[in-house]
Amino acid sequence: MPDSSKPEFAAKLIDWHGLHGRKNLPWQNTCDPYPIWISEIMLQQTQVSTVIPYYVRFLQRYPNISTLAAASLDDVLAQWSGLGYYSRGRNLHKAARLIVEDHAGRFPDKIDAIQRLPGVGRSTAAAIAVFAFGKRYAILDGNVKRVLSRCFGMAGYAGLKRNEQRLWQKAEGLLPDAAEMRINNHVEVYTQALMDLGATVCTRAQPKCAVCPLQEDCLAFRESRVKELPSRRPGKKLPERETSLLILIRQGKILLEKRLPTGIWASLWCFPEISGAEDAYRYCSSRFGMEVKPLPPMDEFHHTFTHFKLRIRPLPLQVVSLSSKAALERDAEVKWFNRDDALDAAIPAPVRKLVAKIDNSRMPPSAMAPLERVE
Ligand code: SF4
Numbered sequence: 011m012p013d014s015s016k017p018e019f020a021a022k023l024i025d026w027h028g029l030h031g032r033k034n035l036p037w038q039n040t041c042d043p044y045p046i047w048i049s050e051i052m053l054q055q056t057q058v059s060t061v062i063p064y065y066v067r068f069l070q071r072y073p074n075i076s077t078l079a080a081a082s083l084d085d086v087l088a089q090w091s092g093l094g095y096y097s098r099g100r101n102l103h104k105a106a107r108l109i110v111e112d113h114a115g116r117f118p119d120k121i122d123a124i125q126r127l128p129g130v131g132r133s134t135a136a137a138i139a140v141f142a143f144g145k146r147y148a149i150l151d152g153n154v155k156r157v158l159s160r161c162f163g164m165a166g167y168a169g170l171k172r173n174e175q176r177l178w179q180k181a182e183g184l185l186p187d188a189a190e191m192r193i194n195n196h197v198e199v200y201t202q203a204l205m206d207l208g209a210t211v212c213t214r215a216q217p218k219c220a221v222c223p224l225q226e227d228c229l230a231f232r233e234s235r236v237k238e239l240p241s242r243r244p245g246k247k248l249p250e251r252e253t254s255l256l257i258l259i260r261q262g263k264i265l266l267e268k269r270l271p272t273g274i275w276a277s278l279w280c281f282p283e284i285s286g287a288e289d290a291y292r293y294c295s296s297r298f299g300m301e302v303k304p305l306p307p308m309d310e311f312h313h314t315f316t317h318f319k320l321r322i323r324p325l326p327l328q329v330v331s332l333s334s335k336a337a338l339e340r341d342a343e344v345k346w347f348n349r350d351d352a353l354d355a356a357i358p359a360p361v362r363k364l365v366a367k368i369d370n371s372r373m374p375p376s377a378m379a380p381l382e383r384v385e
Pocket of ligand 1: 161229236
């Protein structure tokens with residue numbers, strides 16, 4: 011599709027949106043920047059259907075910037091539980107406090123100030139500026155990258171700076187101006203249309219080219235390159251690390267500890283972690299004053315982070331005696347959870363996966379019963 015067809019590209023999208031676009035999502039039909047911001051952050055890497063219940067609950071609990079700023083980080087992360095990518099929740103909380111301190115509690119309306127908020131990148135700032143303030147900025151989220159790469163036959167992994175810059179130039183060049191569109195809220199409708207097309211038609215797997223409004227001019231479709239675009243990350247093996255997680259069970263409850271505020275799974279509740287070389291029995295004894303015995307084993311599995319793969323070895327252990335119960339209970343960073351409370355807490359995805367596997371039928375009755383020895 012040549013650049014001279016810019017008004018046509020936008021017109022086709024806008025017409026398509028009139029018929030098939032999403033117009034009644036809970037964060038639409040408002041220009042209040044707060045709910046728009048929350049939705050844009052939740053929608054990063056996450057599908058609309060997953061986000062909706064979290065969004066509704068979050069807005070009920072924190073209806074505005076000041077309630078979010080006044081909340082504890084723990085509470086915000088617990089609300090985020092299950093949505094994944096917890097750094098988004100941490101950044102929302104940090105940004106709300108910053109808005110209260112630096113902007114007198116009013117969400118900034120200048121794109122530079124929006125983009126300086128923690129967790130807000132260029133595309134998210136642009137989406138907020140478009141939907142909340144009607145400003146004319148291009149967005150380039152994952153869905154839009156895919157539509158542009160395919161439609162304009164743009165090869166090259168978008169994770170590389172120079173390829174991403176080319177996509178930004180294309181996105182900016184395609185932005186319609188009001189005169190071209192002859193509708194009042196043209197930027198909002200165009201932006202929503204582009205997002206919706208990427209999410210519902212030009213999907214990653216099995217795009218619906220037969221019903222796509224851009225099909226006629228789409229280079230990937232014309233040249234049968236839909237499957238190869240967008241270009242994937244060049245094959246590079248991620249380094250592997252390994253860890254052992256101690257699943258300590260006592261009277262049907264599991265021990266979780268709050269991690270430090272930095273590093274992986276920062277500030278989240280997690281099973282105590284030891285290195286592969288450490289002796290689990292000695293560790294439990296010296297750190298918690300516990301005597302433990304093995305429970306039926308659980309399979310190892312991998313969890314992939316952006317820069318490495320983590321091989322996780324779960325070690326289910328039953329606590330048979332505890333010499334310093336009082337000391338353990340005084341430690342605010344260590345807590346016994348029953349299974350349902352753990353699933354409601356701010357826990358990372360691999361811990362969630364393991365907690366979900368701990369059920370009464372799998373555990374010997376002794377793991378659920380009171381301690382065998384007097385503490
Ligand atoms: Fe995507 Fe197919 Fe439409 Fe091209 S024709 S933009 S590949 S859905």
